[in-house]
Amino acid sequence: MSDPTSSVLEVFENPFPNRSYTIDTVCPEFTSMCPMTGQPDFGTLTISYIPDQHCFELKSLKLYLLQYRNHGAFYENVTNTILDDLVSVTKPKWMKIEAAFTPRGGIRTTVIVEHPN
Amino acid sequence: MSDPTSSVLEVFENPFPNRSYTIDTVCPEFTSMCPMTGQPDFGTLTISYIPDQHCFELKSLKLYLLQYRNHGAFYENVTNTILDDLVSVTKPKWMKIEAAFTPRGGIRTTVIVEHPN
Amino acid sequence: MSDPTSSVLEVFENPFPNRSYTIDTVCPEFTSMCPMTGQPDFGTLTISYIPDQHCFELKSLKLYLLQYRNHGAFYENVTNTILDDLVSVTKPKWMKIEAAFTPRGGIRTTVIVEHPN
Amino acid sequence: MSDPTSSVLEVFENPFPNRSYTIDTVCPEFTSMCPMTGQPDFGTLTISYIPDQHCFELKSLKLYLLQYRNHGAFYENVTNTILDDLVSVTKPKWMKIEAAFTPRGGIRTTVIVEHPN
Amino acid sequence: MSDPTSSVLEVFENPFPNRSYTIDTVCPEFTSMCPMTGQPDFGTLTISYIPDQHCFELKSLKLYLLQYRNHGAFYENVTNTILDDLVSVTKPKWMKIEAAFTPRGGIRTTVIVEHPN
Amino acid sequence: MSDPTSSVLEVFENPFPNRSYTIDTVCPEFTSMCPMTGQPDFGTLTISYIPDQHCFELKSLKLYLLQYRNHGAFYENVTNTILDDLVSVTKPKWMKIEAAFTPRGGIRTTVIVEHPN
Amino acid sequence: MSDPTSSVLEVFENPFPNRSYTIDTVCPEFTSMCPMTGQPDFGTLTISYIPDQHCFELKSLKLYLLQYRNHGAFYENVTNTILDDLVSVTKPKWMKIEAAFTPRGGIRTTVIVEHPN
Amino acid sequence: MSDPTSSVLEVFENPFPNRSYTIDTVCPEFTSMCPMTGQPDFGTLTISYIPDQHCFELKSLKLYLLQYRNHGAFYENVTNTILDDLVSVTKPKWMKIEAAFTPRGGIRTTVIVEHPN
Amino acid sequence: MSDPTSSVLEVFENPFPNRSYTIDTVCPEFTSMCPMTGQPDFGTLTISYIPDQHCFELKSLKLYLLQYRNHGAFYENVTNTILDDLVSVTKPKWMKIEAAFTPRGGIRTTVIVEHPN
Amino acid sequence: MSDPTSSVLEVFENPFPNRSYTIDTVCPEFTSMCPMTGQPDFGTLTISYIPDQHCFELKSLKLYLLQYRNHGAFYENVTNTILDDLVSVTKPKWMKIEAAFTPRGGIRTTVIVEHPN
Numbered sequence A, B, C, D, E, F, G, H, I, J: 001m002s003d004p005t006s007s008v009l010e011v012f013e014n015p016f017p018n019r020s021y022t023i024d025t026v027c028p029e030f031t032s033m034c035p036m037t038g039q040p041d042f043g044t045l046t047i048s049y050i051p052d053q054h055c056f057e058l059k060s061l062k063l064y065l066l067q068y069r070n071h072g073a074f075y076e077n078v079t080n081t082i083l084d085d086l087v088s089v090t091k092p093k094w095m096k097i098e099a100a101f102t103p104r105g106g107i108r109t110t111v112i113v114e115h116p117n
Helices: A058-070 A075-090 B058-066 B075-090 C058-066 C075-090 D058-066 D075-090 E058-066 E075-090 F058-070 F075-090 G058-066 G075-090 H058-066 H075-090 I058-070 I075-090 J058-070 J075-090
Strands: A011-013 A022-033 A040-050 A054-056 A094-101 A108-115 B011-013 B022-033 B040-050 B054-056 B094-101 B108-115 C011-013 C022-033 C040-050 C054-056 C094-101 C108-115 D011-013 D022-033 D040-050 D054-056 D094-101 D108-115 E011-013 E022-033 E040-050 E054-056 E094-101 E108-115 F011-013 F022-033 F040-050 F054-056 F094-101 F108-115 G011-013 G022-033 G040-050 G054-056 G094-101 G108-115 H011-013 H022-033 H040-050 H054-056 H094-101 H108-115 I011-013 I022-033 I040-050 I054-056 I094-101 I108-115 J011-013 J022-033 J040-050 J054-056 J094-101 J108-115
Touching: A022 A058, A022 G040, A040 A075, A040 G022, A054 A058, A054 A075, A058 A075, A075 A094, A075 A108, B022 B058, B022 D040, B040 B075, B040 D022, B054 B058, B054 B075, B075 B094, B075 B108, C022 C058, C022 E040, C040 C075, C040 E022, C054 C058, C054 C075, C075 C094, C075 C108, D022 D058, D040 D075, D054 D058, D054 D075, D075 D094, D075 D108, E022 E058, E040 E075, E054 E058, E054 E075, E075 E094, E075 E108, F022 F058, F022 I022, F022 I040, F040 F075, F040 I022, F054 F058, F054 F075, F058 F075, F058 I058, F075 F094, F075 F108, G022 G058, G040 G075, G054 G058, G054 G075, G075 G094, G075 G108, H022 H058, H022 J040, H040 H075, H040 J022, H054 H058, H054 H075, H075 H094, H075 H108, I022 I058, I040 I075, I054 I058, I054 I075, I058 I075, I075 I094, I075 I108, J022 J058, J040 J075, J054 J058, J054 J075, J058 J075, J075 J094, J075 J108
Parallel strands: none
Antiparallel strands: A011 A054, A022 A040, A022 B108, A040 A094, A094 A108, A108 J022, B011 B054, B022 B040, B022 C108, B040 B094, B094 B108, C011 C054, C022 C040, C022 I108, C040 C094, C094 C108, D011 D054, D022 D040, D022 G108, D040 D094, D094 D108, D108 E022, E011 E054, E022 E040, E040 E094, E094 E108, E108 F022, F011 F054, F022 F040, F040 F094, F094 F108, F108 H022, G011 G054, G022 G040, G022 H108, G040 G094, G094 G108, H011 H054, H022 H040, H040 H094, H094 H108, I011 I054, I022 I040, I022 J108, I040 I094, I094 I108, J011 J054, J022 J040, J040 J094, J094 J108
16 A cells, blocks of 8 residues: 555635634544554544634545555654644644554553644 | 524623623534535534623523524534624623534544634 | 522631632532522532631531522522622632533533632 | 434345344434424434344434434334334344433433333 | 422323333432421432323423422432322332432432332 | 440331332441551441331431441451441341442452341 | 455463353454445454353454454444354353444444354 | 462451351452563452451452562463462352453453352 | 641652652541531542652651541641641642542532642 | 663654654553562553654663562652653653552552653
């Protein structure tokens, strides 16, 4: 399977561009593969942003994230890359992603990234 | 069914206009229709405000929200429009609406709008 | 039944008046009557304050609140009036009341008042 | 709007008809109208059954329940009628419906019906 | 205030008398007075029954319970009396009441009565 | 301090002796002393019973339990002794006590005794 | 990807075959594909069994379940097939699987299968 | 470190041998080593029993369980062995152990053993 | 019993005096006597502090708090006195005590004191 | 067993060194020995940091923490030492450790340390 691409992400025009408001989107069914062990990782992504001219469309977000299902990547890479992709497509005033992964070896990791930074 | 109208909203005089205080109103039974699929959306609206000269009357708020039951609208539009309607009728010192919609396709969205902004 | 009166409220001397500290008092069994429908309202009052020279006595607080049991009053009036009464009797450095009423018509309301304001 | 009809319900062949097993389906977004007040009722339906030759199809169940959105009916009628409709279409070995409605007037009602009885 | 009377209780015809099914009704806002101290008691009544020819009407149940608001009675008396009143009016196949009172003196009491017994 | 005595326990006449019903009493503030270490033990007693001719009076129960505050006794002894005392005074049709003690050394113990047995 | 095969399942000898005891195994990270939409399904499998001569090995169970990651199958098929595979390999005295899938379209489904039946 | 031995377990005389009653003991800090990986396992043991002539002493139970800290053993072996040891020392009328281990590889296992069986 | 004395409190040298860090200590088993009614009060003390040269030793803290078991004192006095005692003995950079008492007469009180103030 | 050493800790290059972001790692299975009593202590470590050039590798973190399993150390020493070791190896922009230990003698302690300080 080829690398995840942001080209599947679609946006729509922010209907209230003059007001700064926040959209929180929680995706509890994110899954990718560990590049070391080939085992699946599971996690919950919480994406918060203040849209400028565009909002991302939820069905396309789902398709975008689905690309990670059989893609090998470390936690820090996954989270930062998704932020970069979403920022480049929606150009928000502000965006934050919290990626809370389920425990591995009894240890639970959450990565929190923000734009601008 | 015609579009929701703010004309059903009624207000009463703020009994303590000299004190800045906060009223939180939680409406867990909000429902509207998705304009794309024709399927119902469900959500919880939390309306917080500091009244100035007027407070909104709860029964009229319920009637106002009931108009969205068979009305098709996207999350961002619904939330911003309700804020605009409530602000225009009650002219509060400050108002915030958090609209937490139930999951669709495994994804949960919350829209948070504030006035002034 | 006559109107609630603050005259039943008793205070005692703050034993540590030189230290600014906070007392939180939670009264989950507050009940009054809706002046429109004659139906009972129920709620939880959370009273927080920094005492100056006096603290209110809990048994007298209970008697004071008991006066609202058959008294008709709207949420905003009840909460602001209780704050005014408690402030006039205890003259605190600071006081806040959060009155969280149980749902009516599927809608839940909380009123938050503070002194000074 | 005409009365809800079971004709929208679709079934598929039970893939394991020789084993008695249970399917629980929870629908937390059920809503109908109170025939007295014209106000919406909300509830969670939990449908449990042991299929015989057929299982009901979930998308058609959703369409079936959607018919109650603007239909006026009392709790006891709604729950018994849905059981009758689902039984007539799927002919299960056993079926139970628990309909837990959200509070009205501070009172919460749950209706539990079972077939055969 | 005179004693609570079952005469305010209204019933309606059980729409499905041939099926034995259960109705659970939870009333979390029950309050009466302690006959010893004159202080209010609070509790949650859970009424479960299998109707025969009649169901009790919820608004009349609320009015019936409201009569206990200023009525002095012990836990055991209240619970057994309410069961007797509801049984005499609805003549159910079976009925159970669980009355869970809020703590007094750090002690929490629940009374559970059943008919027939 | 002398040994706890059941003589402080008071009863009142069961107002509905012809119906078998259950009274649950939860006492989350029970405390006694460990006879080995002299350290306090804490626990929650849940007393359930079907009264025959008498019910125990709650204030006297509280006084009775208060006697254990400075009394040294092991978990098993405390629980069985309280059951024996309550049974001898109230002569119930059935009684059960669950005594859930707070953790000691990372280990949590609950003793459950029943009469008749 | 080829169909899931039970050949990856490994067993070890039950160390206490003379005692009937129960092993519960919860797998909250099960995922398969919906054969209709091509979208992923997520669920929690709870496998309970009384082993006879063999227990299944957990790492091989994980590999076995991993085969469903890109396999299209309906809820009822998945659950019954996994039961059949585990039964054929471990030959337990008794086994039950509860498969609780995450909501789709606002509806949550759990399938419960048991052997023998 | 040598193998765990039941010789450290101490008992005391059951003070109420004529009454059949239950003692539940929860040990949330059990830990042993996986014999395959050398990694620690963690779990919560819940030991329930009806004592006959003897009860086990809690401090000695703690010492007994502490022996597993650096001992390699599989879940099924650990749980059955602890049951055998506790039964041989206390000779109870009945005993059950539930050993709930923390997740490994995203999979959570509980072993439940009972005596007699 | 004589008054509680801080002389039983023992300290040890802060092993990392050059780093400002926080120690939170939660004591859920605090109990004292009400000086008015002679009835026991129960509460949870949460002691947070930034140590300077000394930390308090936990066993001695327990002995110190145990002195309040049969000591009559009001909530405000108890909390402020414990703060004064702990501050005088450990001389911390900062300390805060939250004393959350269990409900009396349906009212729950928490006292929060801080040093310096 | 020799003292814990930071030499087992491994790092990898921060893949996004130009963005300041946060990594939270929760280790609920930490255990060490009390140097006074020889009894095991249990706790949950929450390590939060903003990486600079390096991130710590999770498997090596687990090995590092495993060294404390049979090592005697007080709460304050353990927490500060782990912070010093992790800081020296990863040289983060910021790091915080919260070590929440399970209750001993009914008292629960949490130590919170931060770098820089």
